[in-house]
Amino acid sequence: MKINWGTSIVLAFVAFIAFILYFVVRMSTDDRANHDLVTDDYYKQELAYQNEINASKSATDMNATLEVIKSEEGLSIFFPKQFDYKEITGTVSLYRPSNKHLDVDFSISLSKTHLLIPDNSLLDGRWDIKIKWKYQGKTFLHKEKLVY
Template identity: 80%
Template structure:
């Protein structure tokens, strides 16, 4: 059977369209290619972004830099020594970009100038850490990306 050039072009178009449709259907139904937003309440967080900018600016002005140290017990967050640890409150949010089921929030309750996050809570890999804390009515924010 001989195929003329017109039939060959039509078959090439049909094969190309079938190839593209296969990948569209596969990516739409495949659970490993999840295309959700990073957070469920994205727009609500976007409206509060100016508060984060102000809190980060306050941390820079007051020289309230946090220090992160990895040890075999876990990760230790050291708060500035000029602040009384009993008056520091807030939360530490650990965000795992590759798996939202590993995200963890820890409340800050200090008796010393450091907070230990246990090693069993942290899986090896990249973590985005957000520490939002208050001291005497002033809010501070520190964000850091770490590979644990």
């Protein structure tokens, strides 16, 4: 049986499509390829994004900037000195973009003007830090990217 050039082109297209479909099916069923959203409740967080904008703006307006410093003991978060540290509450969220299983949240309970997150809680790499805190009923927000 003799194959002409038109049949060869069709066979090449079919082989190429089968090759692409094989890799699409393989990658969508492979457990090593993680296809999760950034967070589990992504859409719920998007609806509350205006609250984050307002909290970040109020932090800027009241000069309530936080200082995040990495040291040998861990990650130190210094709160503004003009606020009474005993009245500060909130949460510190550490988000690891490469692995959602490393994400961790800490509640803020201060005995000094700073919060120390121990070094053993953090692996080397990139972390997104989101500190949402309240002082006298007013909400503040600080976001920062850190390479540890």
